[in-house]
Amino acid sequence: MECPFCGGEMKEGTIPSGLKWVEDGEWEGIPLTVGLLGRAPKSFYCPDCRRIILPVPEKAEGVLDLVERKLDEASGRLDEAKKQWEARRTREKEEKRKKEFGSKDPWEL
Numbered sequence: 371m372e373c374p375f376c377g378g379e380m381k382e383g384t385i386p387s388g389l390k391w392v393e394d395g396e397w398e399g400i401p402l403t404v405g406l407l408g409r410a411p412k413s414f415y416c417p418d419c420r421r422i423i424l425p426v427p428e429k430a431e432g433v434l435d436l437v438e439r440k441l442d443e444a445s446g447r448l449d450e451a452k453k454q455w456e457a458r459r460t461r462e463k464e465e466k467r468k469k470e471f472g473s474k475d476p477w478e479l
Protein backbone atom coordinates (compact mmCIF):
# COMPACT_ATOMS: atom_id res chain seq x y z
CA MET A 371 0.00 0.00 0.00
CA GLU A 372 1.09 3.50 -0.84
CA CYS A 373 1.37 5.97 2.00
CA PRO A 374 -1.30 8.68 1.54
CA PHE A 375 1.00 11.23 3.19
CA CYS A 376 4.30 10.77 1.36
CA GLY A 377 3.47 8.27 -1.38
CA GLY A 378 6.12 5.81 -0.19
CA GLU A 379 5.63 2.07 0.18
CA MET A 380 4.09 1.08 3.51
CA LYS A 381 5.08 -1.99 5.51
CA GLU A 382 2.34 -4.57 6.09
CA GLY A 383 1.67 -5.99 9.53
CA THR A 384 -0.83 -6.49 12.30
CA ILE A 385 -1.54 -5.10 15.74
CA PRO A 386 -1.87 -8.33 17.75
CA SER A 387 -4.47 -7.95 20.48
CA GLY A 388 -6.70 -6.08 22.83
CA LEU A 389 -6.37 -2.58 21.46
CA LYS A 390 -9.29 -0.22 21.14
CA TRP A 391 -9.76 3.08 19.48
CA VAL A 392 -11.56 5.41 21.86
CA GLU A 393 -12.95 8.73 20.75
CA ASP A 394 -12.00 11.77 22.83
CA GLY A 395 -14.49 12.17 25.67
CA GLU A 396 -15.94 8.67 25.19
CA TRP A 397 -15.58 5.50 27.26
CA GLU A 398 -16.70 2.90 24.77
CA GLY A 399 -14.10 2.12 22.16
CA ILE A 400 -13.98 0.29 18.87
CA PRO A 401 -12.03 -2.97 19.25
CA LEU A 402 -9.34 -3.40 16.63
CA THR A 403 -9.07 -7.15 16.88
CA VAL A 404 -11.55 -9.81 15.82
CA GLY A 405 -12.49 -13.10 17.42
CA LEU A 406 -11.26 -15.15 20.33
CA LEU A 407 -7.72 -15.46 19.03
CA GLY A 408 -7.55 -11.74 18.42
CA ARG A 409 -7.12 -12.02 14.69
CA ALA A 410 -6.15 -8.55 13.66
CA PRO A 411 -6.74 -6.94 10.31
CA LYS A 412 -3.67 -6.00 8.25
CA SER A 413 -2.42 -2.58 9.07
CA PHE A 414 0.11 -0.46 7.21
CA TYR A 415 3.05 1.43 8.62
CA CYS A 416 5.04 4.14 6.92
CA PRO A 417 8.49 4.30 8.51
CA ASP A 418 9.18 7.70 6.93
CA CYS A 419 6.04 9.41 8.26
CA ARG A 420 5.86 7.14 11.32
CA ARG A 421 2.15 6.62 10.78
CA ILE A 422 0.00 3.53 10.80
CA ILE A 423 -3.15 3.02 8.78
CA LEU A 424 -5.42 0.47 10.38
CA PRO A 425 -8.68 -0.73 8.86
CA VAL A 426 -11.43 -1.22 11.42
CA PRO A 427 -12.76 -4.81 11.35
CA GLU A 428 -16.31 -5.24 10.05
CA LYS A 429 -17.50 -7.32 12.97
CA ALA A 430 -15.36 -6.71 15.99
CA GLU A 431 -15.91 -9.34 18.64
CA GLY A 432 -13.87 -9.43 21.80
CA VAL A 433 -13.49 -12.33 24.22
CA LEU A 434 -16.10 -10.80 26.53
CA ASP A 435 -18.67 -10.63 23.72
CA LEU A 436 -17.99 -14.26 22.96
CA VAL A 437 -18.36 -15.33 26.60
CA GLU A 438 -21.56 -13.31 26.88
CA ARG A 439 -22.99 -14.98 23.78
CA LYS A 440 -22.05 -18.44 25.04
CA LEU A 441 -23.78 -17.67 28.35
CA ASP A 442 -26.89 -16.49 26.51
CA GLU A 443 -26.91 -19.69 24.49
CA ALA A 444 -26.47 -21.82 27.60
CA SER A 445 -29.26 -20.07 29.50
CA GLY A 446 -31.46 -20.40 26.42
CA ARG A 447 -30.87 -24.15 26.45
CA LEU A 448 -31.62 -24.30 30.18
CA ASP A 449 -34.93 -22.49 29.66
CA GLU A 450 -35.80 -24.90 26.89
CA ALA A 451 -35.00 -27.93 29.07
CA LYS A 452 -37.06 -26.49 31.92
CA LYS A 453 -40.03 -25.90 29.63
CA GLN A 454 -39.84 -29.46 28.32
CA TRP A 455 -39.61 -30.84 31.84
CA GLU A 456 -42.61 -28.79 32.99
CA ALA A 457 -44.65 -29.86 29.98
CA ARG A 458 -43.86 -33.50 30.69
CA ARG A 459 -44.72 -33.13 34.36
CA THR A 460 -48.08 -31.52 33.51
CA ARG A 461 -48.82 -34.33 31.07
CA GLU A 462 -47.93 -37.00 33.64
CA LYS A 463 -50.13 -35.34 36.26
CA GLU A 464 -52.98 -35.18 33.80
CA GLU A 465 -52.66 -38.86 32.93
CA LYS A 466 -52.42 -39.86 36.58
CA ARG A 467 -55.56 -37.88 37.39
CA LYS A 468 -57.45 -39.47 34.53
CA LYS A 469 -56.34 -42.92 35.63
CA GLU A 470 -57.31 -42.29 39.25
CA PHE A 471 -60.64 -40.88 38.18
CA GLY A 472 -61.32 -43.89 36.00
CA SER A 473 -60.52 -46.40 38.74
CA LYS A 474 -62.73 -44.78 41.31
CA ASP A 475 -66.17 -46.17 41.99
CA PRO A 476 -68.55 -43.48 40.67
CA TRP A 477 -70.87 -44.02 43.67
CA GLU A 478 -68.12 -43.07 46.05
CA LEU A 479 -67.98 -39.49 44.74
Ligand SMILES: [Zn+2]
Pocket residue numbers: 373374375376377378416417418419420
Ligand atom coordinates in the same frame (compact mmCIF):
# COMPACT_ATOMS: atom_id res chain seq x y z
ZN1 LIG B 1 4.65 8.15 4.44
